[in-house]
Amino acid sequence: xxxxxxxxxxxxxxxxxxxxxxxxxxxxxxxxxxxxxxxxxxxxxxxxxxxxxxxxxxxxxxxxxxxxxxxxxxxxxxxxxxxxxxxxxxxxxxxxxxxxxxxxxxxxxxxxxxxxxxxxxxxxxxxxxxxxxxxxxxxxxxxxxxxxxxxxxxxxxxxxxxxxxxxxxxxxxxxxxxxxxxxxxxx
Numbered sequence: 001x002x003x004x005x006x007x008x009x010x011x012x013x014x015x016x017x018x019x020x021x022x023x024x025x026x027x028x029x030x031x032x033x034x035x036x037x038x039x040x041x042x043x044x045x046x047x048x049x050x051x052x053x054x055x056x057x058x059x060x061x062x063x064x065x066x067x068x069x070x071x072x073x074x075x076x077x078x079x080x081x082x083x084x085x086x087x088x089x090x091x092x093x094x095x096x097x098x099x100x101x102x103x104x105x106x107x108x109x110x111x112x113x114x115x116x117x118x119x120x121x122x123x124x125x126x127x128x129x130x131x132x133x134x135x136x137x138x139x140x141x142x143x144x145x146x147x148x149x150x151x152x153x154x155x156x157x158x159x160x161x162x163x164x165x166x167x168x169x170x171x172x173x174x175x176x177x178x179x180x181x182x183x184x185x186x187x
Contacts, residue, residue, distance in 0.1 A: 009044065009100065009171040010070050014060045016094040017051075026089040029082065030060055036078045037062065042069025044175070060094075070098070117181040125177050129169040133161055 018026035030048050037043045042065035049059040064070040073079055087093075137157055145153040174181065 010064045010067050011099045012062050012064070012070060013097045013099070014062075014094040015057045015097075016060075017055065017057055017091040018089055019091045020055070022089040023054075026058065026086070029086050029089055030058070033060075033079075033082050033086070036082065037073065039078075040064075040069070040073045040076065042066055043073070067098075067100075121181055125173060125181060126170075128177075129165055129173045130161075133164055133169055137161055137164075 027048065027050070034046045034048075037046055044063040044065055046060065046062040049061070051057055062070075062073075064073065137160055141160065142153070142157060145156055148156070
């Protein structure tokens, strides 16, 4: 068994304002960037959240399979060619935030509250991941841990479950359930 944990799915959020009067050009450039990203290794998807009010920040959310894939995109000639055009239409330098693991399950906090999936749907999808994962570990692993003291058993089981949920179950489940979690995004 490998001692290195699997690499986590990476989500990067870029916030930036478009220059006044350049909003349509900025949005077109972001869509062009998304088209270019589709060719990048490890790219898993992206979305643009437009400002709630004129003059507000755009949020560009990009998902990559690993930090190495995101770094490769950042260093690519394709991205380098797009950057000056985005800077010309953008009012300021973008603010970046990169999230992995648990905080990236349903989307980062910088996303406007109106774009988060409904809590009931997030709870259902979380349960869909936790129930089979916990059941599997209780069935397969718990009997082997019986000789250990109670707190040690609980610590090991919950640690294994958290690692499995973060790097295996939830990235796949949220991708599979994307349409259910964000029905408005599919319109």
